[in-house]
Amino acid sequence: MNYLNAKSAPAREDRLKANIAFGGTCADIKNRIKEGCFSGKGCLNLADRRFTQTQGCQFTLSLAILNTLRNAVIIMHAPIGCGACSINNVGVNQTLKRLRDPLAEGVIWLSTNLDEADVITGGERKLREAVLFADREFRPETIIVANGCVPALIGDDIDSILADLDAQTAASIVPIHCEGFKTKVMATAYDAVYHGILKKYVKKPDRREYIAEPDIEKIKEQYRISRNVNVLNVGSMSRQDELELQRLLNAIGLNVTFIPCYAEPEDFEYSLESSLNVSICGTHDDYFVEHLKEKYNIPFLVDTIPIGRKNTDRWILKIAEHFGFEEEARRLIELENKLLDESLEPFRRTLSGKSAFLAGGEVRIIATAEILQDLGMKVIGFKAHHFDQFIEPIFDALENIDDVLIDVATNQPFEQSNLLNRLKPDVLIAHVGGNNIAAKHGIPILPLFGPSYNYMGYSGVYEVARRLNMVVRNYQFNKKLSQYTRLPFKKEWYQKDPFTYIKNPDAV
Structure with missing residues (x-):
């Protein structure tokens, strides 16, 4: 996978065959993955639209x-x-x-x-x-x-x-x-940043050699490094998210360092003193961890994202298996799940049976849907910025979603507005900064992430439930907005299929 001799990272549509235009069901997506749509056998990455309202930019x-x-x-x-x-x-x-x-x-x-x-x-x-x-x-x-x-x-x-x-x-x-302009998949931005970091920042740190007999300090240092884990954070994480994941990994005996967000240049040097690189989100990190494995032989884990009970269980166990700490991990998971069940009971009474639509990054929305199902809610639709191979393991935590609609669109608010009008969810969970049109539908909205809120780990499940409970019970502002403002699209658009403009001969 060595692209570091090149000036810049390749576009995601070339490297990962990522897709930005799809309309169908989750079953359709899963079937395309089984058919090998990311290995060059499928043509979903070539899909596009005859009309595009907005597009993401990897520069921003x-x-x-x-x-x-x-x-x-x-x-x-x-x-x-x-x-x-x-x-x-x-x-x-x-x-x-x-x-x-x-x-x-x-x-x-x-x-x-x-x-x-x-x-x-x-x-x-x-x-x-x-x-x-x-x-x-x-x-x-x-x-x-x-x-x-x-x-x-x-x-x-x-x-x-x-x-x-x-x-x-x-x-x-x-x-x-x-x-x-070089890519339509704005997630290529992650590769572009990591490309520069790998070329300029990542190098073996200048550590002094221990001479003490019988090299006891060196043995201590090697033991410390053997339990070091780099957790690759994302810009949509809060500090509370980091502290929750640190708490969980510390509980099974591991040391944690977070990169790249909020790191110093020197931190990337010392990131090589680690036994495992752990991805929070494969869409974000695969370029970085693959290169570190190839160049420095540091193993990595790219699997699920620790949002929701099942995903967090799986994330901890996968890490624990690498170190042989499965017993410690299972004891921790059992205790955390017991406490979580007790704390969620009041919210289930309010939220059970309500429907939800989720929009944002592919990995994050599918993972967050597991929290909603845990609360007894019904997931009726998704809108993902794009999709690629990293969406596959996240589906494992969900039940009965084969018939759920999924729109793959980087922004394209006209498609989301059509879907919201058609599906009429009880709540929308969506990417921050893009909810002005959605609010005019009169739907309560919970941001998909926020810099001051906890979404990850077990405490994140509780926080999402607590805030959802408040949002669903009081959304008078959005109600009034829908009564006194008009949606920005003509009535004729809402009578059309929301996927009318997708150019994809194989789309269902």
């Missing part, structure tokens, strides 16, 4: 990770509008960074502010000036240059410029090639 998704890194300055080599989403991250990132380091800075970013003249003459001069200014003004440990569409289209030789500047700056310089 790359920034969602890069903005979390500590001791770093981000330079957006692009027009000023690219990366404006970073403004929304300022407060959250500063707070979450300081939970790890009280002295951490907030998000520091610059833009080369490319304009019409730069499209003709090139933006290389502005990039040089921005890098030198960032090094002189902020003295960061690292300067990260995220490359937008414009410099890629006009042919700026970014790698050569940054290689030249690397010798002139105190900071190390990391290029991230995340041009939005």
